[in-house]
Amino acid sequence: MTLVPAADPAAARASFRAGLAVPSSGWAPGRTQANLVVLPRDWAWDMLLFGQRNPQPVPLLDVTDAGSYRTVLAPDADLRTDLPRYRVWRDGALVDEPTDVADLWTDDLVAFLIGCSFSFETALLDAGVPVRNIEQGRNVSMYRTNRECRPAGRLSGPLVVSMRPVPGHLVATAVQVTARMPAVHGAPVHVGSPAALGIADLARPDFGDAVEFADGDVPVFWACGVTPQAALMASRPPFAITHAPGHMFVTDVPDAVYRQP
Amino acid sequence: MTLVPAADPAAARASFRAGLAVPSSGWAPGRTQANLVVLPRDWAWDMLLFGQRNPQPVPLLDVTDAGSYRTVLAPDADLRTDLPRYRVWRDGALVDEPTDVADLWTDDLVAFLIGCSFSFETALLDAGVPVRNIEQGRNVSMYRTNRECRPAGRLSGPLVVSMRPVPGHLVATAVQVTARMPAVHGAPVHVGSPAALGIADLARPDFGDAVEFADGDVPVFWACGVTPQAALMASRPPFAITHAPGHMFVTDVPDAVYRQP
Numbered sequence: 001m002t003l004v005p006a007a008d009p010a011a012a013r014a015s016f017r018a019g020l021a022v023p024s025s026g027w028a029p030g031r032t033q034a035n036l037v038v039l040p041r042d043w044a045w046d047m048l049l050f051g052q053r054n055p056q057p058v059p060l061l062d063v064t065d066a067g068s069y070r071t072v073l074a075p076d077a078d079l080r081t082d083l084p085r086y087r088v089w090r091d092g093a094l095v096d097e098p099t100d101v102a103d104l105w106t107d108d109l110v111a112f113l114i115g116c117s118f119s120f121e122t123a124l125l126d127a128g129v130p131v132r133n134i135e136q137g138r139n140v141s142m143y144r145t146n147r148e149c150r151p152a153g154r155l156s157g158p159l160v161v162s163m164r165p166v167p168g169h170l171v172a173t174a175v176q177v178t179a180r181m182p183a184v185h186g187a188p189v190h191v192g193s194p195a196a197l198g199i200a201d202l203a204r205p206d207f208g209d210a211v212e213f214a215d216g217d218v219p220v221f222w223a224c225g226v227t228p229q230a231a232l233m234a235s236r237p238p239f240a241i242t243h244a245p246g247h248m249f250v251t252d253v254p255d256a257v258y259r260q261p
Numbered sequence: 262m263t264l265v266p267a268a269d270p271a272a273a274r275a276s277f278r279a280g281l282a283v284p285s286s287g288w289a290p291g292r293t294q295a296n297l298v299v300l301p302r303d304w305a306w307d308m309l310l311f312g313q314r315n316p317q318p319v320p321l322l323d324v325t326d327a328g329s330y331r332t333v334l335a336p337d338a339d340l341r342t343d344l345p346r347y348r349v350w351r352d353g354a355l356v357d358e359p360t361d362v363a364d365l366w367t368d369d370l371v372a373f374l375i376g377c378s379f380s381f382e383t384a385l386l387d388a389g390v391p392v393r394n395i396e397q398g399r400n401v402s403m404y405r406t407n408r409e410c411r412p413a414g415r416l417s418g419p420l421v422v423s424m425r426p427v428p429g430h431l432v433a434t435a436v437q438v439t440a441r442m443p444a445v446h447g448a449p450v451h452v453g454s455p456a457a458l459g460i461a462d463l464a465r466p467d468f469g470d471a472v473e474f475a476d477g478d479v480p481v482f483w484a485c486g487v488t489p490q491a492a493l494m495a496s497r498p499p500f501a502i503t504h505a506p507g508h509m510f511v512t513d514v515p516d517a518v519y520r521q522p
Contacts, residue, residue: 048309052324063313065414072411150333153326179521260440260521 009074012250013082021085021099023246025118032184032255033248034061034073035114035225036083037232038101038241041066044110046153050228051112053150057159057227059115059183061251067107073251080105085244092236101241109241115184116225116248117162119255120177124164127177132165133211139246140164142207142224146198147189149227157231161189162224163202165217174220183258190221197221270335273511274343282346282360284507286379293445293516294509295322295334296375296486297344298493299362299502302327305371307414311489312373314411318420318488320376320444322512328368334512341366346505353497362502370502376445377486377509378423380516381438385425388438393426394472400507401425403468403485407459408450410488418492422450423485424463426478435481444519451482458482 003020006012009028016024024033039047044066051058062071069079080102088096088104117140121131133140140162147159166174171191179187194202202219203210207226213219229242243249264281267273270289277285285294300308305327312319323332330340341363349357349365378401382392394401401423408420427435432452440448455463463480464471468487474480490503504510 045306045309048306048313049324052309052313052321060313063310 009250009252010076013074013077016084016099017078017081019099021247024084024248024250025246028250030122030255032061032073032251032253032258033116033118034251035116036079036241036243036249037112037114037228038109039112039237040239041108041110043154043237046155047112047228047232049152050149050155050231053152054227055182056186056189056223057149057225059185060112061115061183062113064111066110069105069111071111071113073113073253075252077249079111079249083243083247083249085247087242087244089233089237089240089242091238092233097244104241113249113251114225114228115258117185117222118248119184119258120181122255123177123181123259124174127173129166129170129174129177132214132217133209136211138209138211140208141202141205141211142226143197143199144206144230149231154235155231157227157234159189160207160224160227160230161197161221162208163205163211163219163221165211165213166220167214168216168218171218171220178222180260181258182260185223185225188220188222192218194219270511270513271337274335274338277345277360278339278342280360282508285345285509285511286507289511291383291516293322293334293512293514293519294377294379295512296377297340297502297504297510298373298375298489299370300373300498301369301500302371304415304498307416308373308489308493310413311410311416311492312375314413315488316443317447317450317484318410318486320446321373322376322444323374325372327371330366330372332372332374334374334514336513338510340372340510344504344508344510346508348503348505350494350498350501350503352499353494358505365502374510374512375486375489376519378446378483379509380445380519381442383516384438384442384520385435388434390427390431390435390438393475393478394470397472399470399472401469402463402466402472403487404458404460405467405491410492415496416489416492418488418495420450421468421485421488421491422458422482423469424466424472424480424482426472426474427481428475429477429479432479432481439483441521442519443521446484446486449481449483453479455480
């Protein structure tokens with residue numbers, strides 16, 4: 001039997017809630033998917049301030065009240081059960097990858113839902129810009145850069161970028177399309193020179209897969225949602241929950257809501 | 262001797278630091294001016310979350326580290342001395358309006374700098390949209406509405422709007438110009454019907470002055486920076502400092518930085 005991804009976001013979440021643990025790409029197409037970071041209240045101030053100060057890598061779509069597992073992005077969802085897979089961290093170390101975190105949720109926890117580049121990849125494709133990592137069936141290439149984020153409390157670290165090869169004549173289109181989507185990382189932070197960002201070799205990404213260039217492709221770099229996770233894990237909070245890579249939270253919000261006119 | 266407002270933002274701040282206590286309108290034209298709210302750390306989480314959840318009335322331009330009186334918006338400025346006049350609040354009551362708060366500043370305080378509509382009024386004028394309150398030498402009209410902000414912790418309250426009469430054929434221009442400035446309240450929240458917002462009589466604003474309409478003017482309503490101040494004072498924090506009305510913080514940042522392409 002072939003698994004058919006649900007088109008309806010509530011149906012997608014119901015499948016994941018029932019225990020289905022697959023990457024969320026392709027589920028509820030056209031609906032925004034979000035990264036999840038859950039922290040004790042003591043650390044939530046640092047994270048919220050880090051997001052305020054670094055909106056390109058950390059576009060906060062919603063932040064819950066302490067203890068709440070509800071979000072305005074999908075009012076009937078339960079953040080403790082509705083992601084396909086979670087990661088549980090203690091003192092900065094990964095300790096578990098469960099499909100449900102209801103037994104770990106306490107009144108002290110604050111959840112951050114963060115925009116992700118899935119939304120703008122759809123917009124690029126809609127505008128006729130090829131997305132090489134999708135064509136090649138690979139994860140996008142991600143790199144630590146020589147640019148530091150603005151620190152906030154215990155959180156600091158380099159800007160992490162994702163890179164997509166874009167045909168030279170479509171770079172302007174890619175800039176215009178993504179500039180209109182600041183809630184999902186916005187315009188590129190750099191076009192052209194990996195060395196200017198301190199990236200020695202595009203073929204050796206720090207996260208994700210190497211992606212092949214076609215003739216005439218130019219490397220285009222966007223701020224990446226790995227940035228806050230890397231800063232957070234480096235600072236070793238006593239406890240944290242995140243989504244497992246690729247296993248995002250499916251919201252009810254149409255991608256178009258985050259596209260500016 | 263006539264007082265000539267300084268064109269240079271550092272010179273403007275130096276005048277205010279020296280004790281000059283005049284409204285900041287007209288000083289350092291073209292540079293962004295900001296509202297100031299200073300709170301004990303215990304209340305800062307609520308305020309930061311209120312801003313994240315209500316970005317139109319609460320566009321946060323910068324948030325300081327606890328105890329710091331420095332901001333990236335003007336690296337050589339001192340937030341304790343460089344505003345022309347402050348207000349000091351205890352348990353929600355106004356207790357003083359000094360020109361300097363250095364003696365009140367403690368390591369427990371967090372400062373919020375919030376975008377203000379001065380920036381978009383300049384943009385409207387540049388685009389040929391008349392600004393009636395400026396023409397008439399009055400403060401803008403502001404009203405409480407029947408729309409509730411999304412609460413955050415102890416902070417809740419109605420959306421407060423500013424209203425400007427705009428000639429009908431220029432409403433589209435006014436929308437387009439301000440939509441490109443989300444850091445200073447962005448696009449209007451409503452055009453046309455005061456009743457739809459629960460406003461009984463435009464001639465009786467809740468804050469500011471009544472402003473006269475010219476023939477063919479339509480009321481246009483924008484989210485207003487009084488919103489967070491009203492929510493804050495209603496919740497009676499033990500201590501707060503704000504700017505005095507009209508006596509804003511002059512930043513180094515050109516208004517153009519907050520205009521999207």
